């Protein structure tokens with residue numbers, strides 16, 4: 001069972017906003033996500049999902065509002081480095097390193113003790129069927145092998161909150177299942193997982209709650225069943241039907257003139 005603590009949310013945002021010049025990427029979102037839960041963060045292309053994750057990992061500065069992760073303001077980048085793990089859409093990997101070297105390097109950066117790092121690296125390489133290729137250079141890796149390596153590096157330091165941007169992209173069914181299992185295992189162990197993906201069956205399988213972002217605003221939130229039911233798309237409707245309903249036939253919202 002997830003270790004939930006609604007009074008001390010792992011992720012909390014208040015009217016969080018981000019502009020890029022005149023472009024409003026995020027138009028004031030407020031979230032409260034209990035620790036030890038999986039939050040599926042959905043939205044069409046360009047809705048503001050990556051922007052939100054960059055703000056919540058301290059990689060970008062908000063234009064307005066605020067956010068805390070485990071009670072710490074996200075502006076504290078030093079604290080964020082140990083509190084959060086982040087698998088971005090295009091993960092940073094050193095082509096000339098092997099997967100093992102890459103993972104040892106990241107573990108060292110995150111101050112994971114050498115012996116603990118070695119154990120975790122071996123365990124994860126095995127779990128993702130990478131052991132035989134672990135000493136090959138990453139520039140000879142397939143897309144899926146890179147994605148698996150990047151996922152492992154995002155969890156090596158045992159973060160309290162894990163942000164995943166399309167973690168199963170490019171993975172074969174076995175590897176995708178391993179990622180889904182890992183997400184559930186991590187949440188069971190108390191990690192909060194913030195999962196952005198367009199693969200809605202993955203969200204239905206693992207998420208405790210979902211939020212749907214459209215044009216920089218949160219337009220639906222609840223358990224997958226609640227969001228599906230509220231969209232009132234029919235008796236046999238799915239999360240996909242609900243997603244399409246809440247992200248269509250909406251006029252773009254007027255953008256306020258200032259913060």
Ligand SMILES: Nc1ncnc2c1ncn2[C@@H]1O[C@H](COP(=O)(O)OP(=O)(O)OP(=O)(O)O)[C@@H](O)[C@H]1O
Nearest residue numbers: 020023024025043044045046047048049050051052
């Ligand atoms: N560095 C940037 N400079 C200017 N505009 C940006 C920048 N990053 C994002 N945007 C804009 O902000 C909006 C939200 O982008 P974002 O990448 O957060 O969307 P997304 O929901 O992650 O999309 P996708 O599903 O395609 O990955 C888009 O209109 C995008 O063009």
